Amino acid sequence: MLTSLEPLINGLLLGGLYAVIGIGLSLVFGIMRQVNLAHGELMILASYLSLVFLQLFAIHPMMTFLFVIPVIFILGYLIQTFLFNRVLEKGMESYLMISFGLSIILQNLMLLIFTPDARTLQTSLAIKSLNVLDLFNVPVILLVDFLTGIIVLGLLHFIMKKTYLGWAIRAATDDLTAARLVGINPRKVYALAMGIAVITAAISGVLVGMTFTFYPHSGTQYLIIAFGVVIIGGLGSLPGTFLGGLILGVSQLLGGRIIGPGLQLLSGYIILLIVLTIKPQGILGRR
Amino acid sequence: MVILEVKNLNVYYGGFKALWDITLSVERDQIVSILGSNGAGKSTLLKTISGLLKPGSGSILFHGERIDHLGPHDIVKLGLTLVPEGRKIFSNLTVLENLMIGSYTPTARKSREGQLENVFELFPRLQERKNQLGSTLSGGEQQMLAIGRALMSQPKLIIFDEISLGLGPIMVKHLYQTVNRIKQKGMGVVLVEQDVKRSLKTADFAYILQEGKISLKGRPKDFTEEEVKKAYFGL
Amino acid sequence: MSSNRIRILLVVLFLIALGTLPFWASRYMVVIFLLMCLHTALASMWNLLAGYSGLISLGQQMFIGIGGYSLAVLSMYHGIPIFLSVLLGGVISLFLAVIISVPVFRMKGVYFAIGTWIIAEALGICFSNWGYVRYGMGLFIQPAYKLPISTIYYAALVICVGSVFITYLLLRSNLGLALMAIRDDDVASEAIGVNIFRCKFTCFLLSAFITGVTAGVLYLNTIFIQPFEAFGIGWTVKLLFIVIIGGLGTVVGPIVGSAVFVMLQQYLSEYVGFNLILLGIITILVIFFTPKGIVGTFQEKLGFEILPIRRQ
Numbered sequence: 001m002l003t004s005l006e007p008l009i010n011g012l013l014l015g016g017l018y019a020v021i022g023i024g025l026s027l028v029f030g031i032m033r034q035v036n037l038a039h040g041e042l043m044i045l046a047s048y049l050s051l052v053f054l055q056l057f058a059i060h061p062m063m064t065f066l067f068v069i070p071v072i073f074i075l076g077y078l079i080q081t082f083l084f085n086r087v088l089e090k091g092m093e094s095y096l097m098i099s100f101g102l103s104i105i106l107q108n109l110m111l112l113i114f115t116p117d118a119r120t121l122q123t124s125l126a127i128k129s130l131n132v133l134d135l136f137n138v139p140v141i142l143l144v145d146f147l148t149g150i151i152v153l154g155l156l157h158f159i160m161k162k163t164y165l166g167w168a169i170r171a172a173t174d175d176l177t178a179a180r181l182v183g184i185n186p187r188k189v190y191a192l193a194m195g196i197a198v199i200t201a202a203i204s205g206v207l208v209g210m211t212f213t214f215y216p217h218s219g220t221q222y223l224i225i226a227f228g229v230v231i232i233g234g235l236g237s238l239p240g241t242f243l244g245g246l247i248l249g250v251s252q253l254l255g256g257r258i259i260g261p262g263l264q265l266l267s268g269y270i271i272l273l274i275v276l277t278i279k280p281q282g283i284l285g286r287r
Numbered sequence: 288m289v290i291l292e293v294k295n296l297n298v299y300y301g302g303f304k305a306l307w308d309i310t311l312s313v314e315r316d317q318i319v320s321i322l323g324s325n326g327a328g329k330s331t332l333l334k335t336i337s338g339l340l341k342p343g344s345g346s347i348l349f350h351g352e353r354i355d356h357l358g359p360h361d362i363v364k365l366g367l368t369l370v371p372e373g374r375k376i377f378s379n380l381t382v383l384e385n386l387m388i389g390s391y392t393p394t395a396r397k398s399r400e401g402q403l404e405n406v407f408e409l410f411p412r413l414q415e416r417k418n419q420l421g422s423t424l425s426g427g428e429q430q431m432l433a434i435g436r437a438l439m440s441q442p443k444l445i446i447f448d449e450i451s452l453g454l455g456p457i458m459v460k461h462l463y464q465t466v467n468r469i470k471q472k473g474m475g476v477v478l479v480e481q482d483v484k485r486s487l488k489t490a491d492f493a494y495i496l497q498e499g500k501i502s503l504k505g506r507p508k509d510f511t512e513e514e515v516k517k518a519y520f521g522l
Numbered sequence: 523m524s525s526n527r528i529r530i531l532l533v534v535l536f537l538i539a540l541g542t543l544p545f546w547a548s549r550y551m552v553v554i555f556l557l558m559c560l561h562t563a564l565a566s567m568w569n570l571l572a573g574y575s576g577l578i579s580l581g582q583q584m585f586i587g588i589g590g591y592s593l594a595v596l597s598m599y600h601g602i603p604i605f606l607s608v609l610l611g612g613v614i615s616l617f618l619a620v621i622i623s624v625p626v627f628r629m630k631g632v633y634f635a636i637g638t639w640i641i642a643e644a645l646g647i648c649f650s651n652w653g654y655v656r657y658g659m660g661l662f663i664q665p666a667y668k669l670p671i672s673t674i675y676y677a678a679l680v681i682c683v684g685s686v687f688i689t690y691l692l693l694r695s696n697l698g699l700a701l702m703a704i705r706d707d708d709v710a711s712e713a714i715g716v717n718i719f720r721c722k723f724t725c726f727l728l729s730a731f732i733t734g735v736t737a738g739v740l741y742l743n744t745i746f747i748q749p750f751e752a753f754g755i756g757w758t759v760k761l762l763f764i765v766i767i768g769g770l771g772t773v774v775g776p777i778v779g780s781a782v783f784v785m786l787q788q789y790l791s792e793y794v795g796f797n798l799i800l801l802g803i804i805t806i807l808v809i810f811f812t813p814k815g816i817v818g819t820f821q822e823k824l825g826f827e828i829l830p831i832r833r834q
Contacts, residue, residue: 035632086810093578094813096635097762098806100580104759105802112796164396167388171377178375181337181393182440183363220755224643227636262651269644277625278635 006136011250013142016149019245021204022229024197026241030173031193037099039201039226040219041106046072046205047214048114049124050121061121061210069079069202080191110216113223141211157238169193228272290315290444290475298335298346305331318476320486322370322494329479334446337369338362364392366443374433378422382413385421385432389439397440406435409465427458444475463489497521544672548671556675557784559682563736565764565776566685567729573771574701575725580758581638584645585615585730587752589737594747598663604665608738617732619727646753660748677739685732690773763801771816778816
């Protein structure tokens, strides 16, 4: 029993990171009913950008946030304005296919520029770990991931509850026509929602880079994690997304401990498929 | 003073011509009623005025400026607000948040505290329930919320689409009293209703639509019952 | 001559040319056409799902992987004759489709897309960790070494013609009418008695079978199979490109799209990595400017359908 404590705790901590990965997708899906299939690639792009800035300036990986976030934000804004806004009225398939095309382009660009080698953002945080009560070890980086997750979700919660932007996003998610009738411009609010989503992708990308090794093709598995978080936790619910992250994190690490590390992703996928089958709207979802 | 003018409006909807050569006007401090049976075109007319639909031809002027090419969010900024049919309040926002988002436009935001007080004065029930989710309100309360939300946008003209639908007589009476108070505050009001009697009693001017055309217009007190029936049903 | 007669004549001439290809064309050309045929079959099936049944699947590669591995395992480990193994690959894919249809048909729209993708990824992980198929290192399909290229070509041709023909017949049948009704308005079509589930299910199973068989022949040509590539999303990328370029929802679209794709791939084969980027860019541009693809736009402008589905 005690041997499962470590993957359990670490899974929960990892879940905090997963929640950040998923919240961006959840936001866009809630308001536009679209899934940006390039979400994972945007994350990994942030990881690579962080690497670039690390090599340009000798700074701590955590400082790269300052550079990476604006770059990715601008990229996301451009993508929304020039790619996605053009197919707003054309239905779900166009958006899906364009975001798919975009993900392929980004993936292969990164492959070309950065080669297929494994990379990681070296930091002492990843090596150090906390020894808790002599029962288990908690890598410090996971604590950082979890804390960042809490901060990001807390910030988002504040925005959603107390600012015009947040109310506008929630209103447009709820009833787009009524939202237009109170003066909300759909294109503007889509772009802003996309901007927030992309910022969370950037943050989680840098954290992922510090926590794991990454490759140009890593985007796929994180997209699936993001989707998993949204599905399990339920759409449109911040606490739900957090819960989804925790469940996915635990099932992955615990499952990995039980059926073997090579099959770690598999246990997460299985949980996801089960939830998709039984309750596609998610555990706490409304849609 | 005329604030809204619709001139020779022709609108197509779902492949059919829904409105034929519609001309009407609304002045400030005036309640204008638009009546008609189901399918007469009332809803299409309101959607076009508020910007959700674009007309095939004709023009809509608000304070002398053309608005028929604008989207709803720009029209609200100019001071024309629609209270849509079926209320369409935001069920996942609280009462207070619904009202807050009503003051989304830049001009409305500045005076939101004052407007909020006005709304709570008109509808004390909303103040009681201000932290409750929209979905938990009763039909009548939702209608009050929809009106309150529209008021928050500081409109100069407010359009009510079927506010009495599905509500009991006491609530309807209260709502119409509110409509009168709104007119007295200096706004123009357009009332679209199926309840012919009550809306003709309240209105200063009325238009009756039949199959997309205006079949009767004038001051309601000048109408005979025969005229109204014929204009409404076409018998 | 009436337009129908012209059509039939063109098709027959085309088929004669293709049927005699190995006798007058170079080996290189035979391989090119082989690839075109196989990609046409795969794309036709993806098109059947996405363009006609409204099922956008990002997981068709699961049947490619299963088909390929069935061929490898059955022919090498169990000594089953090659073409029987290929056929059995299709059957096993069919079974897989039946099994996963239970959960997957409960998922709608984007959930279906990602659900199918996850299953394919999951299968890829399983095969990568399975000693029986030598983990991620992959298998060399020994029995395929000695096959002459013309044999593989004819197999591919048969599959290609067969799948296009089956799709064409299907769409002209009652099932086809039902599918188009569903595509136009699925609530209304259900109201008049169309069994949506059965229609989509049939298409799903058919596409699984043909994809599995096609994959078998594909791997007869490539001879080497690896889980990462066989179950990889790359397949869907290529199919997406082919169908979008050729024209979603047309019968001839996959044919044209495959031709374009195979040529492009040959032309760009020197620039590894670039070709996929270019593919992605072209796909996006096509969706923006000519969303109906080459064939779709052609058919729209000229009002002429090469293989018409609607009864006349």
